[in-house]
Amino acid sequence: MSELAPVNKIIPFSLVDGPGSRTSVFLQGCNIACEYCHNPETQTLCIGCGTCVAGCPAGALALADGRVSWDEGACVGCDECIRVCPHRASPKIRLMSADEVFEQVAGYAPFIRGVTVSGGECMLWPTWLERFLSRCRGAGLGTLIDSNGTVPFWEHPELMEAANGVMLDVKAWDADVAERLTGQGRALTETVHANLAWLARAGKLEEVRVVVVPDGWGDAEETLAGIARTLGGLADDTRLKLIRFRNFGVVGKLAGAPSPTDERMQGLETLACELGFRTIVLT
Numbered sequence: 382m383s384e385l386a387p388v389n390k391i392i393p394f395s396l397v398d399g400p401g402s403r404t405s406v407f408l409q410g411c412n413i414a415c416e417y418c419h420n421p422e423t424q425t426l427c428i429g430c431g432t433c434v435a436g437c438p439a440g441a442l443a444l445a446d447g448r449v450s451w452d453e454g455a456c457v458g459c460d461e462c463i464r465v466c467p468h469r470a471s472p473k474i475r476l477m478s479a480d481e482v483f484e485q486v487a488g489y490a491p492f493i494r495g496v497t498v499s500g501g502e503c504m505l506w507p508t509w510l511e512r513f514l515s516r517c518r519g520a521g522l523g524t525l526i527d528s529n530g531t532v533p534f535w536e537h538p539e540l541m542e543a544a545n546g547v548m549l550d551v552k553a554w555d556a557d558v559a560e561r562l563t564g565q566g567r568a569l570t571e572t573v574h575a576n577l578a579w580l581a582r583a584g585k586l587e588e589v590r591v592v593v594v595p596d597g598w599g600d601a602e603e604t605l606a607g608i609a610r611t612l613g614g615l616a617d618d619t620r621l622k623l624i625r626f627r628n629f630g631v632v633g634k635l636a637g638a639p640s641p642t643d644e645r646m647q648g649l650e651t652l653a654c655e656l657g658f659r660t661i662v663l664t
């Protein structure tokens with residue numbers, strides 16, 4: 382039997398997860414815990430504590446033998462279960478094979494340019510991901526991975542054959558800053574920096590993403606400089622997305638923190654231009 386992966390949700394038509402209209406698939410579970418994560422319910426797998434069951438107004442959840450079951454047909458989508466979960470998980474997860482997800486996506490194929498797989502961290506499921514992206518490629522769909530860059534891409538050559546490209550998050554450049562933001566320091570930054578260089582050389586770097594966090598938490602200037610140094614002459618061909626922190630959905634230490642100002646974002650855009658980036662998107 383082929384491997385099953387925990388699927389948090391499938392958005393049939395998305396315009397914000399890569400070029401054109403795409404189907405976005407979100408896998409559950411992440412190996413870091415960003416303080417600014419706005420989808421914290423995707424970070425961990427449900428441990429069956431049962432906290433969410435009693436609060437479900439639709440009776441869509443049940444606990445048996447230490448596992449929570451979810452009745453999708455009864456669910457009214459209120460997300461109360463996500464709000465009360467103390468473990469950054471969700472009971473609304475479906476274990477699905479890559480083939481099952483592909484069959485669903487195939488129904489959208491006439492209306493989409495491609496698929497993007499995100500998370501959580503989808504690179505925690507490389508075998509599943511390779512199968513899914515290979516089937517999508519076979520159907521003529523574009524294939525993108527949205528990743529935190531903590532899993533070495535070069536260790537998965539067949540998967541990287543199946544993927545058109547990667548949208549890579551660079552959380553921080555300095556290991557201490559990364560530790561404060563994500564719970565992981567040097568191990569994270571070293572792998573992310575190596576992935577950045579490898580993806581650029583392999584022609585698989587679709588986009589680099591930097592979340593600009595509130596003052597005192599990040600090192601955006603150092604991160605932009607580090608990315609530009611690593612890319613060298615490839616910077617002018619690399620799409621850079623500067624994402625303004627917003628506190629919607631955030632439950633970590635940055636819950637309620639203010640967004641960076643327009644002046645701050647424009648200052649970073651100017652710096653990115655000076656560092657050699659030509660395609661810069663501010664969101």
Ligand code: SF4
Pocket residue numbers: 436437438439440441442451455456457458459460461462463473
């Ligand atoms: S979103 Fe969660 S709490 Fe709300 S009805 Fe569905 S399962 Fe129940």
Ligand code: SF4
Pocket residue numbers: 426427428429430431432433434449462465466467468469470471472
């Ligand atoms: S989703 Fe969260 S609250 Fe509900 S059973 Fe799982 S771990 Fe507990």
